[in-house]
Amino acid sequence: MRQLPPICFLASLSLFAACGSEETVVEATKSPVGPVPAAEQRPGDPRAGYEALVNNAYVTCGIPYSAYREFANPPAPESLLPDRKGRNAELPYSLTFHVTKDGVELVTSNCLTCHAEFFNDKLIVGLGNESRDFTQDLSAFVESVGAYVHDEREAREWQKWADRWNAIAPYIRTETRGVNAADNLTLALFAHRDPETLEWSNEPLIEPPSKHVLPVSVPPWWRMSKKHALFYHGGGRGDHAPWMMTASTLCADSVEEAEQIDSYFPHVQAFIYSLEPPEYPFEINAELAEKGRPVFEASCSGCHGTYGPNPSYPNLILALEEVGTDPELALSATRKEDRFIQWFNRSFYGRRSKAAPAPGYYAPPLDGIWATAPYLHNGSVPTLETLLDSARRPARWARSFNSTDYDDKALGWRYTEPTVKPQDLEERNRIYDTSRLGYSNQGHSYGDGLTPDERKAVLEYLKTL
């Protein structure tokens, strides 16, 4: 199953301020770079949030259960999560059982499709999925499911689900496996919905996003409690919960349905904010790590904060020219996609939240950074070692996507640098080619000035975060 939407990852937005007249005049504004102010959040109960996260169907259309059973293998024990109820207990972590009002049993996607991942063969809830394959033709998958559907009521549900994926399929194909098409996915869904009623249209109501997907790496959930805004360009302002539930735009066809999901999403948010990064599972040289701390604090903390007993985090967005990383995502968000801002701010989702991207990139908290390879917002750098030594970053690289293939010296995925184009399509799709638009590994060259010993010490220190 790879057809499942991400949740907390809408980007590419710029701010519109409606002027309140019949004839809506919208002014496209942007957030400035620099510090991001805090916004008020609704309270929630983390325990209730976890239960909702793994049991409630916030994506309310899906594959008829009878069809799902025909092609899905029984889940591996390591992909099952605790405290799941009923049939959910038999489904892998990324899927949720749902019975429609008409009594049709469905298997639907959930947040963990993109927000849980295996590391060293262990499932970590909240770790961004960096292995999903968005290079495939989704329409081929959703249409072929129909071959397994015989019951008429199930056929209607399959068709509803398939129609939505077909509508957005052309906008979510990436050039390489492992990067996520979340931004385009969400924008494409917006394009097919009336912002006032949330009613679905098989034909787009506004111009869909570009078919060239700007890739993103899925950030870990445990960072989110520190951040004042969501997304790489900080465009997700205001109440975070409505942003987190935008995966529901695949299927929620009315404001009433969205309100129902929104009613418990502050709990999901509370669960996400309660998450802690995992412990580094390999050996740490404590002495060397302690040597790395002052180097880190002198070179990195200004943007990424400090860690330990009295942590700090500055919530800073850096200008594109300052950080120097691939600018396409932030440029697209602030210059090319105003219509989606207008959609969001007019919609149910914009009641408590606002879209306001900045022409720059958020310097993220680095808790658990060792687990989140590949690096930069587009996942273009396979290891922290090469992130901190820009001359060594590979221009074309491939990895195995095996969660045990971790390089605990370089802190990231082991990789090769293929020189010939493989015949096999799947092999070809594994290659990350940094010369593609939006896939560049440039910028963030702050580690270049470190001596080899300093870099080694900083890497050791990063294992402790």
Next chain:
Amino acid sequence: MFNFGHRQRVCRLMLRALLVFSVMFLAPGRWATAELAFPEDYGPHPDHRIESWYFSGRLSGEEDQQFGFHLGFFRLAVKPDAPRQPQIVNSAWAIQEIYRAEFGIADLRTGNFESYEHLSRTSLGLAGAQASPFRVWVYDWFAETYQSPGSQPALRLRAAWGGEASLELELKSAKPAVVPGAQPLIGTGTSRNAMRWYSLTRMVAAGTLKLGEDVHQVKGHVWLDRLWRDASFEFITASLESAERTGFLSAGQIAINRFALLLENGWELLIFQMHRRDGTGTPVPSGTLVYGDGSFRALSRDELVLSESRHWISADGTRYPAAWRIAVPADGIDLTVTPSAPDQEVRKTLRYWAGAVDVSGDAIGRPVTGHGHVALVGYGKQSDD
């Protein structure tokens, strides 16, 4: 658990089994990239419930007559999920597997097309399949490997219907097996009930065709599609009920057009087009292009252009597509595919269109002709029409 002791129940089960053969032909799965082993994979796969050997080809007579044919063998393991009852296994009359064979033959000069079928259980050796030496048979129809002294192993086929029609062919494969891949339709290569598939896309054929009193020495090319998969009993039952209601081969909500095309430049194309029976949704073509040297590559939807331009309506009003354009721009392929005779509808217990086609157009910018076989499945009235 089924009670196989009742004759009535057996008859019903056999009818159902006949119908379920549609399932194997239709329900798409990820085309496995698993390595093949021969002769084992000529033979049956008892751990998969459904399996088929589907030969199709174009034959020329001595006086330039042209014929199209298909000969399919289908195996269904009657194996509920629960363990079998010992007394069933021990009875010589027990039904453990059911075989169906279907033979269609078209005289392309007259446009006359006939189809025939046999159905049998494996009990008492009436039908069956084995791997070494390979043989699949239903009554006196069969496909098997044979080896004449001093030559490579080859295949031969036989099917006959009284004095009306008989075909005997010897086949030698000109290319290795092709495993269509890299364009998953559903699940993964290891997913439950994933379909295993390979094709021998160009076998050189020679033999004898009798139509009534006329005896033709024929030669030509034959294509083999070989597939096997498993399915749950619930799914099989649901498929059967759908097929019983409609009388047509079906694949749930999906119609599938399968093209097996041989070009005279030595290339072959295996193309599938899935589309919804109700005309909504996004048609999804995919396929495999086989080059002259036997190398091949998967074709995704973006690499293929497939459109239909004409239709043929059968006597009962079923509307089938009857002309296509198939293009693979990256290889300079742009082809027109048309039925060699309009009415090649199989009208046996189940109905679908399965017939010879002519091909003309360009490949790498040069004019090319060819021929092939097309199966159109999932047409016909739906239950609520």
